[in-house]
Amino acid sequence: MEIKYVPSQIAKYNTMSYSSIHKKLENKKTIILDGGMGAELEKNGAKMDEKMWCGKCSVDHPELVRKIHEDYISAGADVITTNTYSTTPISMRQYGYEDSIEKFNKKSVQVAKEAIKNSSKDVALAGSVSTFGNFYKLGLKAMIPGFDEQLKILSGEGVDLIILEAMSSQADIVETMLNCSTKVNIPVWLSVSCVMDDQKNIMLGYNDTIDSDTHVYENFETSINNFKKLHSGPILVAHSDINITGKAIETAKKNYHGIVGAYPNKGYYEKPHWRFIDDMTPTGYLNEVRSWIKNGAQIIGGCCGIGVEEIKAISILKN
């Protein structure tokens, strides 16, 4: 496809919440993100949908989604993320919810905003735009309207920033998302997942089911050098194994002069549930995070399996 080489980030720090995030990042401070939503919802008794995972909860159990947001804010998150990871227009059409795309995505923004309002804290709201659903089958051109639609709904509903959760995605899909994000007038953060190959190189790729093959795409170094032609906002290593995150941050820092951060996984996915592995305590996670911050990471949170307890533990690193 034709790639426009225009940096996506003519950032408009036009919300109070984002301007304080921006100021902290400029001053080399640490920003705490929230952790995963699906697993926390499950812990709180919400039912996961076989197809839409936790996406339906914003409409079926808005009080629970609001509670999880509130828990993350109490734990110290500076930025919380809308429960829209699995409500992409493409997945919703795929699963027969084509008439509810606006309703689900808007409701997710609304409950997150209510949580922020109830907290009376200066917390920014990130709108999650993802590749959940059958993106791969569509081809790049056919993905564009889906990205555009979700970006438009979330930014129109008043999120402070967009986080492109391009996790499990190949580089060309990430580039397509970045190009679409140039159309919204708010800051854009990019998150991608990484794996380590047999030669111990950090690669763009993923492996989140315990018995599946690892998907290995291109060298992460190559990806970053291409992404930065399109994007100048934060780049985050997300939905990746904690054990390789430190090295991925080093790779990102070496190749990118913008802000770098991470929100890794703990456990694995077994549709439609996230399975926990108790191999790391919140304090253990805090120790990992300390070393990442030392290596230049400025935005830290958690993805699947990292919950309120871990965010509470790492929020002591806010400065």
Ligand SMILES: [Zn+2]
């Ligand atoms: Zn994840």
